[in-house]
Amino acid sequence: MKRWQTAVVTAVTLVSGSALAFCGFYVAKADGDLFNQASQIIYARDGNRSNITMVSDFKGSVKDFAMVVPVPVVLKESDIRVLEPDVVKKLDAYSAPRLVEYFDADPCSPVPPLSVQSAPKPTTAPAPARAETPNALGVTVEATYEIGEYTILILSATESAGLETWLKQNGYKLPKGAAVALAPYIKMNMKFFVAKVNLEKYDTTGFTSLRPIQMSFESKDFMLPLRLGMLNSKGDQDLIVYALTRKGRVETANYRTTTIPTNLEIPEYVEKEFGSFYKSMFTTAHRRENRKAAFLEYAWNPAWCDPCAAPPPSVDDLERAGAGWIRSSNQVFMTRLHVRYNKLTHKEDLMLRESSNQATFQGRYVLQRPFKGDLNCEAGQRYKTELNQRLERQAQMLANVTGWKIADIRKRMGL
Numbered sequence: 001m002k003r004w005q006t007a008v009v010t011a012v013t014l015v016s017g018s019a020l021a022f023c024g025f026y027v028a029k030a031d032g033d034l035f036n037q038a039s040q041i042i043y044a045r046d047g048n049r050s051n052i053t054m055v056s057d058f059k060g061s062v063k064d065f066a067m068v069v070p071v072p073v074v075l076k077e078s079d080i081r082v083l084e085p086d087v088v089k090k091l092d093a094y095s096a097p098r099l100v101e102y103f104d105a106d107p108c109s110p111v112p113p114l115s116v117q118s119a120p121k122p123t124t125a126p127a128p129a130r131a132e133t134p135n136a137l138g139v140t141v142e143a144t145y146e147i148g149e150y151t152i153l154i155l156s157a158t159e160s161a162g163l164e165t166w167l168k169q170n171g172y173k174l175p176k177g178a179a180v181a182l183a184p185y186i187k188m189n190m191k192f193f194v195a196k197v198n199l200e201k202y203d204t205t206g207f208t209s210l211r212p213i214q215m216s217f218e219s220k221d222f223m224l225p226l227r228l229g230m231l232n233s234k235g236d237q238d239l240i241v242y243a244l245t246r247k248g249r250v251e252t253a254n255y256r257t258t259t260i261p262t263n264l265e266i267p268e269y270v271e272k273e274f275g276s277f278y279k280s281m282f283t284t285a286h287r288r289e290n291r292k293a294a295f296l297e298y299a300w301n302p303a304w305c306d307p308c309a310a311p312p313p314s315v316d317d318l319e320r321a322g323a324g325w326i327r328s329s330n331q332v333f334m335t336r337l338h339v340r341y342n343k344l345t346h347k348e349d350l351m352l353r354e355s356s357n358q359a360t361f362q363g364r365y366v367l368q369r370p371f372k373g374d375l376n377c378e379a380g381q382r383y384k385t386e387l388n389q390r391l392e393r394q395a396q397m398l399a400n401v402t403g404w405k406i407a408d409i410r411k412r413m414g415l
Contacts, residue, residue: 039229039237040088042214044244044322045222045354051322053214055088062210066172066196070185070228072219074142074154075193082148083212087320091242093310095298095336097260097363099274100307104370104387108377137162142191149202150213153194157186167194175231185225214322222253224350226341236342239350243335244302244323248358250335252294253351259296260338261285261401265366267394269412274365280402282338291345298336299361307364333358391415 042053058065138158145152157163160183167174185192195213205211229237243250251257261281270277285295302312315326323332339350370387374380395413399406 040092040240040242041224042088042091042212042242042244042321043224043250043352044324045250045352046246046323046325048218048220049216050219050222051214051216051324053083053088053212053322055085055212056210058210062197062202063199065210066194068167068228069193069195070188070190070225071154071193071215071217072190072221073217074156074191075215075217077143077145077147079216080145080147080152081214082150083214083320085207085209085211087313087317088212088242090310090313090317091321091334092240094302094305094308094312095242095300095334095362096309097278097297097365098307098309099271099365099367101367101369104368104383106371106373107379107383108373108375137166139163139166146198146201148211149198149205149207150195151198155192155194157182157192159183160186163192177231181228181231184227216322222352222354224352226346226349230341230343230346236340239339239341240297241335241337241339241352242321243337243352244318244321245333245335245354246325246329246331247354248333248356249296249299250337250352250354252337252339253353254348255339255346255350256289256293257296257337258289258293259361260363262361262363263366264397264401265368265390265394266398267391267409267413268367268369270365270398271367277365277398277402278363280404282340284401284403286340291340294350295338296335296361297338297363298334299357299359300334301358301360302332302334305362388415 039057040055042051042055044051044053054069056065056067058067139162140156141153142156143152143154145154155163155166157166160179163182163186164174164179167178182192193215197210224239224241226239241250266277282295286293302318305312313321318326318332326332339346368390371383375384391413392415395406395409395415398404398409
């Protein structure tokens with residue numbers, strides 16, 4: 001077997017710290033460049049109880065921000081919270097694809113010569129009274145709340161055109177096609193969570209970006225409404241789901257779930273371009289899956305990790321993230337899913353299911369550092385030959401998984 005020095009682990013954060021997400025569409029009180037291209041959601045699910053934390057990737061002035069999200073029931077004030085952003089950052093850092101580093105030993109040392117193979121794989125309260133609205137539009141304000149820096153309305157509607165008109169009459173600028181997109185949710189008798197920023201309260205928070213909103217409700221459906229979010233889209237959108245459950249991995253029920261390529265030994269120069277490498281690799285894998293699959297990037301019991309990209313989240317972190325059962329049962333399994341979608345590839349909302357599969361998985365990429373010292377021995381000469389072969393395998397693998405040109409890769413590697 002090969003002997004390595006202690007591994008050094010780094011992680012790529014695929015979604016920036018200010019990129020937070022909603023499964024709905026944005027509306028505005030003024031013209032603005034409103035779109036959501038990358039989003040993050042924490043989805044804690046226990047039986048029929050859902051806790052969804054939505055992180056906003058809104059770009060623009062907060063005075064222009066508002067959002068609409070379908071929900072299955074009229075939420076009580078106690079069902080809605082504003083979360084500090086550090087919880088999402090911790091889950092992201094802990095589960096992010098990671099780069100690990102190993103070093104070849106001196107083949108000429110007294111220690112028996114070692115081969116240059118890849119690093120080993122890891123083991124695997126009552127609701128407020130309704131406010132009356134014009135019957136002609138069929139819209140009812142079921143509840144109004146001031147929570148944190150947000151003003152929140154819970155609406156019900158009998159037809160989509162009426163809801164679209166009501167929102168416009170109340171100063172919201174809707175994306176094109178809103179009525180058509182709202183119609184299926186009205187037929188499902190869903191309600192609509194409408195949030196905008198209370199500017200006076202926002203100015204007192206000291207935050208420079210919008211904080212995540214968490215909502216809790218009972219529903220037999222384990223799903224995320226993708227279709228409304230597409231109204232603001234200018235193309236592909238990326239959704240990162242951090243799912244917390246009791247039993248095991250979360251999978252997509254109506255789209256294929258597969259794993260991201262992992263345990264790949266990559267050339268040394270990619271260390272400084274790890275983000276670019278991962279994006280290219282994901283794009284290639286997504287294309288090969290006909291642009292419809294959901295990719296598993298991480299699956300693990302969050303009490304530990306091997307290797308760790310960041311410290312595991314604490315019990316308090318997991319409880320704030322929605323896993324309220326953790327203190328009584330201490331059973332939590334975390335799944336990180338990455339979904340890229342658009343209007344053409346994903347015509348249905350994302351249906352999820354919890355499995356009993358607790359096999360661990362991580363996106364893990366290996367830097368195997370060659371030995372740089374004197375190779376003036378028989379074993380050293382064999383090592384040089386094997387090393388050249390290994391580097392060529394790395395180049396070919398990198399070209400295959402990223403779509404980068406092999407000639408450019410060889411040039412960057414000095415082959």
